[in-house]
Amino acid sequence: MKNIGVAVIGLGGIGTLRAHSCAQIPQVGHLAICDIDPGKLDKFSETIKADIVTENYEEAINDERIQAVIVSTDEESHYGPAKLAAELGKPVLIEKPFVLNLDEADDIIAKAKQNGSLAFVGYTQRFRKRYLLAKESVEAGHLGDVVMAFGKIYVTRAVGEAVARRSPNTTPSINTLTYMVDLILWYMEGKTPVEVYARSASKVFKPYNRDDFQWMIVTFDD
Structure with a gap:
């Protein structure tokens, strides 16, 4: 299996677990972490050794080294990064609940279908x-x-x-x-x-x- 790049958007409780897991998977060749809190980024970039550290989710998801995205922000913020990943044809795992608006949910699903992406909800x-x-x-x-x-x-x-x-x-x-x-x-x-x-x-x-x-x-x- 070839190495892939993964972007973890949001470093709350679940996001940090996802980022730590990705950092331990040999097949993850590039890891991006993103959060609007620079303090969290400074703290976790030291322990996780991410390749990309940014407060801007667009920068992380648009990076050509990234092939898959995990969205673990607060619920209100799921739509933007999930939609962008779907538009770029990158598989995206969205923590539950999916989004808080039916129109946003329909839009993400439609964009994923249009661009050959896969959208998953984290129902563990x-x-x-x-x-x-x-x-x-x-x-x-x-x-x-x-x-x-x-x-x-x-x-x-x-x-x-x-x-x-x-x-x-x-x-x-x-x-x-x-x-x-x-x-x-x-x-x-x-x-x-x-x-x-x-x-x-x-x-x-x-x-x-x-x-x-x-x-x-x-x-x-x-």
């Missing part, structure tokens, strides 16, 4: 053994025709508060429940959602003007 739960085994059982027909799925997921108050402080447009539900939505849609692959009914309320996170629990029912076409 799909790679956990228990969820993989469930998927294999569904595909093998061991469960018959799956007509209903029920899932629930919890988040600690500390995580919820961190999410609320991080972004004005993200809620604990968007940050965490999206994992469960993805898994169930994955298990129901081939079926099309036609209706969503949801209710939520706020109590614990009311000071942040956020809902702290949410229920939803998704109806499929069959």
Whole structure:
């Protein structure tokens, strides 16, 4: 396998993990790191030894040595770098949630198709053994025709508060429940959602003007 160049855009908690992982992969021949905080760049450029260190994501993604992009910024900032990577035909991994606007999501997907790029969302739960085994059982027909799925997921108050402080447009539900939505849609692959009914309320996170629990029912076409 030939060496490739990877750009990691955003050096938050997940971005630093991605950058450290890339730095340890022999097939990654060039590594770019990007963040709007120069202090983070100074700190991690010393430990990661990146080839490209910049506060400008366009500089990192446009570099001809870069063939793949990881977008791990805050949710509000996913669109710009993801769109640019798709326009350039470079595969892009976007941390969940994808984006916070349906028009932006459609635009990234369309540009990826037009330019032969691949756009992935970082739904890492799909790679956990228990969820993989469930998927294999569904595909093998061991469960018959799956007509209903029920899932629930919890988040600690500390995580919820961190999410609320991080972004004005993200809620604990968007940050965490999206994992469960993805898994169930994955298990129901081939079926099309036609209706969503949801209710939520706020109590614990009311000071942040956020809902702290949410229920939803998704109806499929069959």
